Amino acid sequence: MNSTPLITLSDGLYIDAFVVDDHDEVIFLSLWGRDGDMQHFFAALTLPITQGGFREKAVTLPNGTTQLLSFNRIKDLKKLTTRLPKYTQVGEWVQTWLTLPALMKTQYGSQDAWLLSQQPLHWDDLWPVVKHLCHLPLLDTWKSPLAFMLGKAPFITSLNAWGIHAYRLSYEPEDIESLISDAVKHHTLSLSDLL
Template sequence: MQTLNLIALSDGLYLDAFVQDEHDEVIFLSLWARDGDMQHFFAALTLPITQGGYRERTVNLPNGQSHTLHLNRVSDMKKMTTRLPKYTPVGEWVHTWLMLPALTKTPHGSQEAWLISPTALDWNALWPTVKNLCHLPLLDSWQPYLAPLLGNAPMVNTLTAWGLHAYHLHFEPEVIEPLIADAVKTKTLPLTLVQ
């Protein structure tokens, strides 16, 4: 049986994973609590701060660092909940996932994708998504050359996360077209196929 690594978000409320976007806003949250504590959490997110509501929480990570979770996008997030059986060592707990709807969509016809993985994804693992998102035809022989170009643009971002690994890929035509064109002109991207 897999052991959960839970960290306290507040009294009676725990999380085992979160992801933040480039603006440090939470876009994925995996929460564990008894039903009453979970309902209290969601109520606090809707209340004005002057009435006891909150829009951010600080958590202590297992490595000893404290980390602030900004929760301003929670109203945009999709909620999925499951219940543990009543007769467990911890009693009846609720497991809730909050996530932006974009995290559950296949990015066909889009230049943007969000990827979440239990393990880190290297450039080789990201490459099929890069090719699928880019509206320009990309040669497989360009793969090693494009990694630094797209990372420096930046079009491939590693997001702040705990318990998971997350990436945001975003290819704006007005940015990537001149970048690819210049790289072809300067022969940074070779046009001959590598055998």
């Protein structure tokens, strides 16, 4: 990742990035810790709460605010783990990423895309994804006028994240068709390049 301060998740476990959806459900998590602590964490996620398991954790961010991390979708997340060299100053550490598969690859024909970036993304960065998602052909000359119409919620949403920037692009075909049709009729979008 980058030089973002680590967040303490629990004794021996630290987060350097996370993304949650609008229900505070974790959809991406980058976690560091010793192997034993990591195994204990994942075991606790599978145990009933009455036996010491848990489904959510509140973490304190470096700016002092508290963020709830819910793990109810843990079965939906893909787990990837890598180990640091065995003999380091902190002993044997592992890094684990939990990732919603949709964050890794957009399904063909989907009207949803999820984007992660270490830098904030602007409309020029999002435009190729918007064109890919839309079932209508979008002209490049429409990029600027569509920035206002499509570059805001509910079409594009910045997700609650730490240590990384995350966005969700979601387009209902009926909404896009109506919006594009009205914009062409009112000459907000020009068809002159097609003539």
